[in-house]
Each structure stands twice: as structure tokens, then as C-alpha cells.
Amino acid sequence: MLDQTALQRVARSVVARPSRGQAVVGVLLAVLGFAAAVQVSEVDSDDAYSGTRREDLVQLLQSLSVAQDRAAGRLADLEETRDALQLSTQQRQAALLESQERLDSLRLLSGQVAAVGPGVRITIDDPDGTVGAATLLNAVEELRDSGAEAIEVNEAARVVAQTWFGDGPDPADASLVVDSRTVSAPYVVEVIGDPATLAEATAFPGGLTDEAEALGGTVSVVTSDELRVESLAPARATSFAEPVT
Amino acid sequence: MIAVLGLLVGVLLGLFLEPSVPLALQPYLPIAVVAALDATFGALRALLDGIFDDRVFVISFVSNVLVAALIVYLGDQLGVGSQLSTGVVVVLGIRIFSNVAAIRRKLLHA
Structure with a gap:
């Protein structure tokens, strides 16, 4: 039921010889197609709020x-x-x-760790067994007074606050008991602290040197930049004293 | 023939180049496209009626686009841009429908 004349007109215009008028129409339609495609892609790419x-x-x-x-x-x-x-x-x-x-x-x-630092090494020789616990205790007190921070005797006995000194079982054999540990002469006392002050503490008149030499011993003091005090004091648990909080 | 080719070339160019529409043209482009569509359907109808004339088509195409853009511009200046755009689209839509109906009647007698 198609209209033959209309279709023929369309067919004729489609196959018609290209003319200037057709070219102009083509250009206009190209512009239309271009604009439509651009507008479509523009709408597509718009964000969600464009129509709000x-x-x-x-x-x-x-x-x-x-x-x-x-x-x-x-x-x-x-x-x-x-x-x-x-x-x-x-x-x-x-x-x-x-x-x-x-x-x-x-x-x-408290002597729970080994210590290293500058200090003095005091060697007390006692050939006659005449230097006793009292002399050593005096020496330790003097050293503490001079700022000794770690003291040990014969690299075996660490001297701390609770350390006690006693004379050896036989007074003639030149030995002492430090914290139940027997040490024999020569007593080597290693002390960490300010070397000059510590050396001074042994040398003043009536001090360790004088006292030991009066008893027949000899004392030599060597200062050192690095002494190691490696013996440890036994750990003590308190039974009665408790900290006041 | 050239017309169909031109339409195709334009669509392909627009799709592949994907140019962004300048901000100043953004309100006018959709209306202009609808106006141009109206002119194109009018031309198709005239072709079927045997009274197609490319001079008429060119003038109606350009004037349609310009008038549509002018109306939208005027609406924007008056503060009724969106309403006027809607109005223009409605009018052009009606015209496109009537043109398509005429084409259909011409081709199918229905």
C-alpha cells in the first residue's frame, strides 16, 4: 500500500546527480548530527546533580x-x-x-649488676697477717665517703650496704671474711668512682696507707680509666621491712 | 544521498571527537538541535510532497535554530528560561509529530 509516487521521488532524490543545493543540505545535516551527538554525550557525561x-x-x-x-x-x-x-x-x-x-x-x-668505669685498684699486701677487718672496714668507709660507687674485694666479694667484714678463722694466715666469703691477702680492692678523690682518700695522714703500714702491710694504689667490677652481691629478700607507700 | 552521508559524518564526528560544549552555548544547544530536527522533518515531508526546495530548507533550518536560540536567550534574560525552553520544545515536538504524521500518511496512506 505504499505510495509509489512519493517513494519514487525519494528514490530519485537519493540517486540524483550531486548538486550545490544537495551539498548545502548535506552540510546542514552534518551540523545537525554533530550537534545532536555532542549534546547526547554531554548529557551522558553530566554528573548526577545536573537535573536536580x-x-x-x-x-x-x-x-x-x-x-x-x-x-x-x-x-x-x-x-x-x-x-x-x-x-x-x-x-x-x-x-x-x-x-x-x-x-x-x-x-x-646494691651490687646486682656488674659495673664498669674509672676508679682505683688498691692492693693491700699483708705478709704478717696483721691487717684485719677493722682496717679494711675503715678503708671502705673512707672510700664511700669519697664517692665510691662500686667496690669489690679480690674480684670475689662485692661490697654493698649490707656487707660485713670479719677476721679470718686463723688470725695468723692473713685472710678475712667478707659476706661469709673468705678472701686472702693480698687484698685487691677495686673501686669505681672519681680516681683522684679515691686515691686521695687512701693517702691522707692516718688513712688506709698509714694504718696498714703501721700494722706491717704495704699499700699500692693504681688509678685506672676503666675498671670492671664483675662480682655480684647476693640477692637479699627483706622479711620485716616494707616500703611505706 | 549527500544529505544522508552528511548526517552520518556529523554523528560520527560528534561521537569520536567528543568535544565539550562551551559554557555559553550549553543552554542553546539542545533547543537548537530540536529546532533543526523540526526543519529536517519538514524538509522530508516537502520532499515526499514533491515541493522540496533546498533554498527553503536552508533558510528554514537556519531561522529555526536562530529563533529557538533567541527565545531561550530572551527567556534567560527574563528569568523564565527553563519554562520558555520547555515551551519551545513542546511546540517543536508538536510540529515534528504532525510532520511525521503527514509523512506516514503520504507513505502508507494510514
Whole structure:
């Protein structure tokens, strides 16, 4: 039922000899096709809000700014918390460092760890067995007074606050008991502290040197830049004393 | 023949080049496209009626596009741009429908 004349006209125009008019029409239709394709791809690439009404956009913007305010408030809170935590961490680290230092010095003073440092090595020879516990105790007191931080006798007995000195079982065989440990002459006392002050503490008139030589012994003092005190004091548990908190 | 080829070439160019529409032209392009479609369907109808004339087509095409763009521009200046765009699209749509109906009647007698 197709209209033959209309179809023939279309067919004739399709196969017609190219003319200037047809070219112009072609150019215009090309422009139309181009514009339509561009517009279609433009609509495709537009974001989700292109078709949204103005009121909706305003509402969206408002809710976004409210959300942003809330997030900013939360951020400020979190930063505050972070700062407080950092501060407390720093304080805790400082306290930890301080207690670690205190622990180190207490362990050194109580003879629980080996010590190294400058000091003096005092050698007391006692050929006649006449130098006794009292002389050594006096010497230790003088050394402590001069700032001795670690003391050991004959590389076997560490001298700490609880250390006691006793004369040996036989007074003639030149031996002493330090903390139940028997040490024999020559007594080598290694002391860590300021070498000059420690040497001075043995040499003053009436001090260790004078006392030992009066008893028939000899004392030699050698200062050293690095002494090692490696013996340890026995660990003691307290039974009665408790720290007052 | 050349017309169909031109349409194809234009579509392909637009698809493959994917140029971005300048911001100043963005409100006018869709209306211009609809106006040009209207002119094209009018031309097809005239072709079937045997009264097609390329001079008429060129003038109607260009004037359709320009008038549509002018109306949208005027609407934008008056603050009723979107409403006027809708109006133009409706009018052009009606014209396209009536043209298509005429073409259909001509071709199918229905």
C-alpha cells in the first residue's frame, strides 16, 4: 500500500546527480548530527546533580555544610584527645626513663649488676697477717665517703650496704671474711668512682696507707680509666621491712 | 544521498571527537538541535510532497535554530528560561509529530 509516487521521488532524490543545493543540505545535516551527538554525550557525561532542582540543591548544600560542621567539631575533639594522649605519653615516657635511671643506679649500688668505669685498684699486701677487718672496714668507709660507687674485694666479694667484714678463722694466715666469703691477702680492692678523690682518700695522714703500714702491710694504689667490677652481691629478700607507700 | 552521508559524518564526528560544549552555548544547544530536527522533518515531508526546495530548507533550518536560540536567550534574560525552553520544545515536538504524521500518511496512506 505504499505510495509509489512519493517513494519514487525519494528514490530519485537519493540517486540524483550531486548538486550545490544537495551539498548545502548535506552540510546542514552534518551540523545537525554533530550537534545532536555532542549534546547526547554531554548529557551522558553530566554528573548526577545536573537535573536536580534548585531547592533540592540548596537543601543538599545545607545538609552538606551541617555535616561538615559536625565533622569539623569531631575533628577538633579528636585532635584534643590526641594532644592529651601525646602529652600523657610523653609524661609517662619521662617517668619511665627516670625510673629506669633510678633502677640502674639502685642495682649498681646494691651490687646486682656488674659495673664498669674509672676508679682505683688498691692492693693491700699483708705478709704478717696483721691487717684485719677493722682496717679494711675503715678503708671502705673512707672510700664511700669519697664517692665510691662500686667496690669489690679480690674480684670475689662485692661490697654493698649490707656487707660485713670479719677476721679470718686463723688470725695468723692473713685472710678475712667478707659476706661469709673468705678472701686472702693480698687484698685487691677495686673501686669505681672519681680516681683522684679515691686515691686521695687512701693517702691522707692516718688513712688506709698509714694504718696498714703501721700494722706491717704495704699499700699500692693504681688509678685506672676503666675498671670492671664483675662480682655480684647476693640477692637479699627483706622479711620485716616494707616500703611505706 | 549527500544529505544522508552528511548526517552520518556529523554523528560520527560528534561521537569520536567528543568535544565539550562551551559554557555559553550549553543552554542553546539542545533547543537548537530540536529546532533543526523540526526543519529536517519538514524538509522530508516537502520532499515526499514533491515541493522540496533546498533554498527553503536552508533558510528554514537556519531561522529555526536562530529563533529557538533567541527565545531561550530572551527567556534567560527574563528569568523564565527553563519554562520558555520547555515551551519551545513542546511546540517543536508538536510540529515534528504532525510532520511525521503527514509523512506516514503520504507513505502508507494510514
